[in-house]
Amino acid sequence: MKYIDEFRDGAVARAMASRIAAECEPGRSYAFMEFCGGHTHAIARYGITELLPPAIRMIHGPGCPVCVLPIGRIDQAISLALTHGAIVATYGDTMRVPASGALSMMKAKARGADIRMVYSAADALAIARANPAREVVFFAIGFETTTPPTALVVKQAAAEGLQNFSVLACHVLTPSAIAHMLESEEAQKMGAVPIQGFVGPAHVSIVIGSKPYEPFAAQHRKPVVISGFEPLDVMQSIWMLVRQVNEGRAEVENQFTRAVTREGNLAAQRAVAEVFELRESFEWRGLGDVAFSALRLKPEWAAFDAERRFPLDYRAVPDHKQCECGAILRGVKAPVDCKLFGTVCTPENPMGSCMVSSEGACAAHWTYGRFRDIAVVGVAA
Amino acid sequence: MCLALPARLVERRSADEAVVELGGVRKTVSVALVPDARPGDYVIVHVGHAIGCIDPVEAERTLALFAQLQAQPDPAPAAALHAPQGAFLQEVTP
Amino acid sequence: MSTAITLERADTAIPAEAADPAARPAKAGRKDYIRPIDFKHGRVDMNHGAGGRAAAQLIDELFTRAFDNPALRAGDDGAVLDLPPGHRLVMATDGHVISPLSFPGGDIGCLAVHGTVNDVAMMGAVPLALSASFVLEEGFALRELKRIVESMAAAARDAGVPIVTGDTKVVEKGKGDGVFITTTGVGALPARRRIGGAMARPGDVLLLSGCIGDHGVAVLSQRESLGFEATVKSDTAALHGLVAALLAAVPEGAVHTLRDPTRGGLATTLNEIARQAGVGMRLEEAAIPVRAEVEAACELLGLDPLYIANEGKLVAAVAPEHAAAALAALRAHPLGREAARFGTVVDDPHHFVQMATAFGGQRVVDWLTGEPLPRIC
Numbered sequence: 133m134k135y136i137d138e139f140r141d142g143a144v145a146r147a148m149a150s151r152i153a154a155e156c157e158p159g160r161s162y163a164f165m166e167f168c169g170g171h172t173h174a175i176a177r178y179g180i181t182e183l184l185p186p187a188i189r190m191i192h193g194p195g196c197p198v199c200v201l202p203i204g205r206i207d208q209a210i211s212l213a214l215t216h217g218a219i220v221a222t223y224g225d226t227m228r229v230p231a232s233g234a235l236s237m238m239k240a241k242a243r244g245a246d247i248r249m250v251y252s253a254a255d256a257l258a259i260a261r262a263n264p265a266r267e268v269v270f271f272a273i274g275f276e277t278t279t280p281p282t283a284l285v286v287k288q289a290a291a292e293g294l295q296n297f298s299v300l301a302c303h304v305l306t307p308s309a310i311a312h313m314l315e316s317e318e319a320q321k322m323g324a325v326p327i328q329g330f331v332g333p334a335h336v337s338i339v340i341g342s343k344p345y346e347p348f349a350a351q352h353r354k355p356v357v358i359s360g361f362e363p364l365d366v367m368q369s370i371w372m373l374v375r376q377v378n379e380g381r382a383e384v385e386n387q388f389t390r391a392v393t394r395e396g397n398l399a400a401q402r403a404v405a406e407v408f409e410l411r412e413s414f415e416w417r418g419l420g421d422v423a424f425s426a427l428r429l430k431p432e433w434a435a436f437d438a439e440r441r442f443p444l445d446y447r448a449v450p451d452h453k454q455c456e457c458g459a460i461l462r463g464v465k466a467p468v469d470c471k472l473f474g475t476v477c478t479p480e481n482p483m484g485s486c487m488v489s490s491e492g493a494c495a496a497h498w499t500y501g502r503f504r505d506i507a508v509v510g511v512a513a
Numbered sequence: 514m515c516l517a518l519p520a521r522l523v524e525r526r527s528a529d530e531a532v533v534e535l536g537g538v539r540k541t542v543s544v545a546l547v548p549d550a551r552p553g554d555y556v557i558v559h560v561g562h563a564i565g566c567i568d569p570v571e572a573e574r575t576l577a578l579f580a581q582l583q584a585q586p587d588p589a590p591a592a593a594l595h596a597p598q599g600a601f602l603q604e605v606t607p
Numbered sequence: 608m609s610t611a612i613t614l615e616r617a618d619t620a621i622p623a624e625a626a627d628p629a630a631r632p633a634k635a636g637r638k639d640y641i642r643p644i645d646f647k648h649g650r651v652d653m654n655h656g657a658g659g660r661a662a663a664q665l666i667d668e669l670f671t672r673a674f675d676n677p678a679l680r681a682g683d684d685g686a687v688l689d690l691p692p693g694h695r696l697v698m699a700t701d702g703h704v705i706s707p708l709s710f711p712g713g714d715i716g717c718l719a720v721h722g723t724v725n726d727v728a729m730m731g732a733v734p735l736a737l738s739a740s741f742v743l744e745e746g747f748a749l750r751e752l753k754r755i756v757e758s759m760a761a762a763a764r765d766a767g768v769p770i771v772t773g774d775t776k777v778v779e780k781g782k783g784d785g786v787f788i789t790t791t792g793v794g795a796l797p798a799r800r801r802i803g804g805a806m807a808r809p810g811d812v813l814l815l816s817g818c819i820g821d822h823g824v825a826v827l828s829q830r831e832s833l834g835f836e837a838t839v840k841s842d843t844a845a846l847h848g849l850v851a852a853l854l855a856a857v858p859e860g861a862v863h864t865l866r867d868p869t870r871g872g873l874a875t876t877l878n879e880i881a882r883q884a885g886v887g888m889r890l891e892e893a894a895i896p897v898r899a900e901v902e903a904a905c906e907l908l909g910l911d912p913l914y915i916a917n918e919g920k921l922v923a924a925v926a927p928e929h930a931a932a933a934l935a936a937l938r939a940h941p942l943g944r945e946a947a948r949f950g951t952v953v954d955d956p957h958h959f960v961q962m963a964t965a966f967g968g969q970r971v972v973d974w975l976t977g978e979p980l981p982r983i984c
Contacts, residue, residue, distance in 0.1 A: 133536045133903055135519040135555055135567055138576055142893075142967040147582040149967075170517075179968015223560070251834070252561025254543060274560075277517065280546055281562045335517045338557060338565035361517065363966050364579060390572040391519075391557055391565050400546045400564060479973075500970040503959045518906055536903025540835040558907075561834075 169196030341396025656777030887955020
């Protein structure tokens with residue numbers, strides 16, 4: 133597969149690993165956050181941790197949209213199906229997230245909710261066309277990569293004059309999340325969140341460009357390297373971060389030059405600006421309320437806004453008292469620091485969303501990496 | 514949402530739809546967000562949409578760096594790795 | 608009160624065999640019904656499962672005719688089989704609820720035969736016979752059923768394993784997915800032979816008979832909602848010949864474990880064996896054969912080939928001193944041309960199945976969690 137296989141070459145990986153190790157200054161440790169869930173998954177699946185020198189620690193950030201989706205939003209999606217009888221179309225990742233009342237979308241489906249998994253927003257539109265007598269709601273989650281497709285289907289629905297289609301808009305924004313973490317309580321305390329640099333998201337950046345990250349480098353003096361999705365991309369980006377830290381630089385660098393430009397995809401940005409506006413505040417699971425971090429449909433698209441079409445309240449639902457998803461998403465704790473990890477909370481029985489999505493720090497660690505901390509696992513499952 | 518793959522555009526069906534191919538598998542996707550993409554171009558596909566194109570020149574540049582690495586596995590003295598967009602990663606070899 | 612009577616064509620010819628009683632063994636009630644089943648346009652209805660005349664006719668004209676063996680023709684509730692001396696009896700069963708019923712490379716019919724023949728073969732037993740139980744949904748097209756049954760019959764004939772007894776039930780429309788098929792198989796196991804998951808031991812070499820993921824991808828490519836086209840065909844096949852070739856090439860006792868990685872894929876099968884035997888495993892990702900198209904389809908869907916079902920492959924744990932001979936035997940057989948050595952069994956109290964990635968790192972290959980929902984992330 134062109135543009136994929138070449139970026140997974142093991143021999144190059146070894147060569148790069150020895151260079152990275154050579155450039156780590158003796159006695160110095162490096163902690164970088166990979167923001168994007170896709171990068172967390174790549175690091176876990178390819179075993180990149182083994183290849184990096186022990187001086188480098190990767191902290192898994194909240195760039196997994198399923199992980200930061202609050203229970204309250206899933207409850208809304210479920211109630212649209214169970215209480216209001218709508219067909220709810222959703223990406224597969226959300227199906228198993230635990231919600232209120234011991235339900236998940238999958239369990240609600242088993243109870244008769246008409247919840248259908250789709251691969252794209254266009255599929256949801258097709259369901260609406262095929263079922264004119266039913267209300268169809270698309271559960272629109274995701275960061276900036278997934279937002280333009282949602283904008284396109286809303287415009288398409290309007291163009292076709294569909295009367296039964298709406299969107300539950302839960303799209304969130306990457307730069308806001310990064311800012312929130314850098315400005316959070318822990319970050320204020322020196323050394324509490326020792327993130328020295330960020331591996332920036334691959335595909336979000338294709339859409340938004342590298343420009344939006346420049347304030348972080350400037351204001352917070354943190355280097356950002358925008359990284360491609362394949363394991364060699366991730367390793368090269370980490371290498372570039374090590375160099376920036378060694379040289380005392382804090383710049384936005386682009387490793388993913390084959391797909392990311394400074395301005396991004398203008399056609400996509402225009403589509404989003406036409407349909408969406410900023411919410412003043414939005415709850416992120418594990419991070420609390422974050423200002424100007426999410427989108428909703430503009431008033432002129434109210435007919436396609438599920439929150440205006442249906443009587444939906446939003447009720448924030450707290451996590452299990454001992455669930456450490458919040459701290460893990462902020463990068464202050466590791467999965468093994470959570471009492472529930474591996475005991476009560478497993479991929480089969482997830483207590484929080486860090487375990488449900490295969491990109492969540494806990495699921496990635498459980499699925500791919502727990503052999504590294506045998507003491508925690510204890511008695512075999 | 515990061516699962517996205519480079520696939521080759523094989524046929525534009527309309528202003529908005531095209532067939533892409535990856536490793537022998539074909540899929541119809543929306544190309545509404547990449548109006549300039551042509552058959553033969555590689556686009557990045559995510560949730561049924563092409564969200565961007567691969568710049569083959571930049572791809573080759575990155576791969577050339579990898580090839581250099583492989584040719585000289587021993588650590589070299591530090592050299593300028595960063596450069597403005599478009600002239601990226603010119604490793605100065607001793 | 609009037610009952611609508613649908614007049615159907617009464618001019619269908621009486622089959623020659625029915626006209627000449629000497630050509631077929633006498634059957635109670637055969638002279639009571641004359642009009643053959645309309646397989647072109649007919650549909651399953653509740654009568655077909657009621658155990659009465661209509662049911663008997665369906666069994667007669669469809670199942671018995673297709674599977675065609677003395678046991679079935681005898682028409683009893685059960686079949687009598689002979690177990691060779693010095694052998695023990697192995698029994699295995701499999702339910703098939705696949706949707707869609709047909710896919711590139713096969714259908715539910717041949718799958719039902721292969722699946723159970725393979726389960727018996729994985730015990731090291733020679734398959735002797737199968738039973739087949741059908742749960743049909745009211746309204747299911749008889750044309751479709753006939754195609755499936757004939758596919759089953761062909762699979763059974765090719766495998767040399769007859770379907771000697773069976774059952775048919777019908778459920779109301781909406782309560783079944785067209786047809787569910789359950790097959791049970793019996794086989795003869797040489798008394799001294801002991802092959803099973805618990806027999807795998809540290810030091811054993813792990814062999815795979817060919818490429819993984821073909822069947823799952825072939826089925827997924829038929830699901831319209833996923834919208835991709837691939838030319839991957841299901842690998843569904845009866846493996847007892849391959850097993851026989853393998854066992855003949857090494858001393859008795861050299862092959863410790865055999866299993867076919869069906870639902871849940873290779874990863875799940877390996878974890879099952881690891882747990883049964885109380886061992887761990889170390890695999891080499893680069894050594895696991897996967898077709899390029901399967902890999903591409905999995906990439907597109909966000910799935911991992913390790914967790915995708917296979918219906919014509921086996922995994923073997925073999926004593927290390929006989930591994931080379933075992934691999935050669937697999938490769939010499941048409942169903943094992945792409946066989947590969949891909950790992951070893953090790954001592955590990957945590958029963959981890961660990962893999963060295965092609966990239967150079969390490970990861971755990973865990974059990975499948977839930978259903979492999981295509982990822983977007």
